[in-house]
Amino acid sequence: MARLAGRRALFAVPVVLVVTFGVFAIAAASPFDPVKAYAGTAALGADQETLDRLRENLAVDESFVGRWWHWLTSALTGDLGHSSVLRQPVTQVIGERLVWSALLCAVAFAVAVTLGTLLGVLAARRPGSMLDRAVTSLAYTLEAAPVFWIALLAVWLFALQWDVLPAGGLTDIAGEQVTPGQVAGHLVLPAGVLAVSQLPWFTLYVRQGVADALAEDPVRGARARGLGEGTVLLGHALRSGLLPVLTLIGSRVPELITGALLVESVFSWPGIAAATVEAATAVDFPLLAALTTLAAAAVLAGNLLADLLYGLFDPRVKLSEM
Numbered sequence: 001m002a003r004l005a006g007r008r009a010l011f012a013v014p015v016v017l018v019v020t021f022g023v024f025a026i027a028a029a030s031p032f033d034p035v036k037a038y039a040g041t042a043a044l045g046a047d048q049e050t051l052d053r054l055r056e057n058l059a060v061d062e063s064f065v066g067r068w069w070h071w072l073t074s075a076l077t078g079d080l081g082h083s084s085v086l087r088q089p090v091t092q093v094i095g096e097r098l099v100w101s102a103l104l105c106a107v108a109f110a111v112a113v114t115l116g117t118l119l120g121v122l123a124a125r126r127p128g129s130m131l132d133r134a135v136t137s138l139a140y141t142l143e144a145a146p147v148f149w150i151a152l153l154a155v156w157l158f159a160l161q162w163d164v165l166p167a168g169g170l171t172d173i174a175g176e177q178v179t180p181g182q183v184a185g186h187l188v189l190p191a192g193v194l195a196v197s198q199l200p201w202f203t204l205y206v207r208q209g210v211a212d213a214l215a216e217d218p219v220r221g222a223r224a225r226g227l228g229e230g231t232v233l234l235g236h237a238l239r240s241g242l243l244p245v246l247t248l249i250g251s252r253v254p255e256l257i258t259g260a261l262l263v264e265s266v267f268s269w270p271g272i273a274a275a276t277v278e279a280a281t282a283v284d285f286p287l288l289a290a291l292t293t294l295a296a297a298a299v300l301a302g303n304l305l306a307d308l309l310y311g312l313f314d315p316r317v318k319l320s321e322m
Contacts, residue, residue, distance in 0.1 A: 019296045028064035081286025101271030108194035120206025143200035147259045151193045151266040168268040190267040209241030250306030
């Protein structure tokens with residue numbers, strides 16, 4: 001396990017270098033002016049000399065290769081730079097927002113895996129039944145629905161029509177401090193929407209995996225020996241059928257990050273998404289590079305987690321050979 005993690009860590013180094021370099025290259029080609037984004041409305045009445053001085057202070061006239069190298073060498077010492085659009089150190093921006101994004105993604109992922117496994121098993125027990133058709137039809141429908149559309153529909157239904165859940169934010173408007181109860185109440189809608197966007201994949205994978213496992217000879221033999229349906233399903237078919245889901249965990253991380261970006265924007269959730277949007281539109285090089293590196297690291301960590309889980313639960317796979 002340690003050797004696999006070490007090899008993946010070495011592989012991650014060139015990937016991160018390429019990703020960060022690409023961020024600076026794309027940002028340099030962006031039509032947005034970071035100086036005007038930094039100055040805001042004050043740039044409308046500023047003279048050219050003031051704008052040139054600000055451009056020099058922000059070092060935006062330097063080549064993107066030079067900016068990338070300066071950011072990279074500083075990042076290796078723990079200095080991720082200063083966000084020009086949020087007027088804060090990048091480490092402070094990430095530290096304040098990362099915990100809320102991590103909470104949202106963790107809750108949504110846990111709900112999606114749990115509910116997807118349950119629905120997939122129920123559908124696989126009797127392939128072709130009404131329940132199977134209903135579950136698969138729902139899964140394909142949700143798979144085709146954009147996550148922002150689901151989010152807007154949830155706001156309209158639960159917040160505006162039924163008024164049972166808050167429409168957005170982290171706490172109540174009149175709240176003077178963040179309390180666990182308020183956070184939990186405001187987390188229901190965004191986490192539920194994000195979970196629903198990931199639910200079809202887990203449902204369909206579990207349904208197919210368990211259905212295939214139920215048709216295998218070992219499971220038929222277990223039934224022939226007189227074992228109960230619950231024992232056959234949970235002790236044999238489910239364990240074998242969940243193996244493909246382990247690989248799905250890593251591949252869904254990029255989609256989870258993208259979905260969280262949209263969900264946080266719709267529900268005004270104070271996570272990384274708002275900072276990412278602001279950094280992209282304002283061409284905030286240090287913040288944009290740090291957030292992109294963080295997303296790339298999350299994807300690599302998700303792939304590593306999927307491989308480790310697959311090696312631990314599948315006796316045919318040896319971690320030393322991966």
